[in-house]
Amino acid sequence: xxxxxxxxxxxxxxxxxxxxxxxxxxxxxxxxxxxxxxxxxxxxxxxxxxxxxxxxxxxxxxxxxxxxxxxxxxxxxxxxxxxxxxxxxxxxxxxxxxxxxxxxxxxxxxxxxxxxxxxxxxxxxxxxxxxxxxxxxxxxxxxxxxxxxxxxxxxxxxxxxxxxxxxxxxxxxxxx
Numbered sequence: 001x002x003x004x005x006x007x008x009x010x011x012x013x014x015x016x017x018x019x020x021x022x023x024x025x026x027x028x029x030x031x032x033x034x035x036x037x038x039x040x041x042x043x044x045x046x047x048x049x050x051x052x053x054x055x056x057x058x059x060x061x062x063x064x065x066x067x068x069x070x071x072x073x074x075x076x077x078x079x080x081x082x083x084x085x086x087x088x089x090x091x092x093x094x095x096x097x098x099x100x101x102x103x104x105x106x107x108x109x110x111x112x113x114x115x116x117x118x119x120x121x122x123x124x125x126x127x128x129x130x131x132x133x134x135x136x137x138x139x140x141x142x143x144x145x146x147x148x149x150x151x152x153x154x155x156x157x158x159x160x161x162x163x164x165x166x167x168x169x170x171x172x173x174x175x176x
Contacts, residue, residue, distance in 0.1 A: 007127075008133070009064060012060040012063070015052075015124075018120065019049045020049075020053055022113055022114075026045040035103070041154055059136070072135075110151050114145075114148040115148055117144040122141045125141060
């Protein structure tokens with residue numbers, strides 16, 4: 001095994017563990033969430049982290065067995081599903097949100113995790129020696145950034161649901 005392969009496999013092992021940790025955190029936070037929006041959004045994020053983990057494991061095994069970075073067909077939806085889940089449930093929930101004391105802290109922790117994941121994948125992209133590797137890390141980093149944005153939107157919604165709706169819906173206040 002070359003030093004490059006060893007470095008790549010080590011980075012993939014770190015990525016796999018990050019995705020496992022993220023999935024566990026989102027599942028736990030979902031169970032502890034005091035509102036339906038939080039439960040569904042966090043459970044959706046857990047599912048996305050599991051998709052990432054499986055893809056990283058597939059790549060890890062391919063490199064270990066074939067000694068080369070495989071062509072990947074990873075095509076995430078760029079956060080569209082998460083945003084639609086959030087928007088639909090936020091609309092159903094309206095401005096009344098039941099929030100536990102730790103809900104905002106849980107979302108802040110999740111945002112921090114997504115930022116760390118994004119930064120790690122961007123770092124791996126910069127060190128990549130193969131186009132397929134570089135493209136894959138760029139794609140997964142963009143997906144983690146979308147997760148962060150959705151969580152930030154949820155955080156703002158929790159802090160001020162009425163203000164969030166005013167900002168998102170842009171209602172006219174002039175009576176016209």
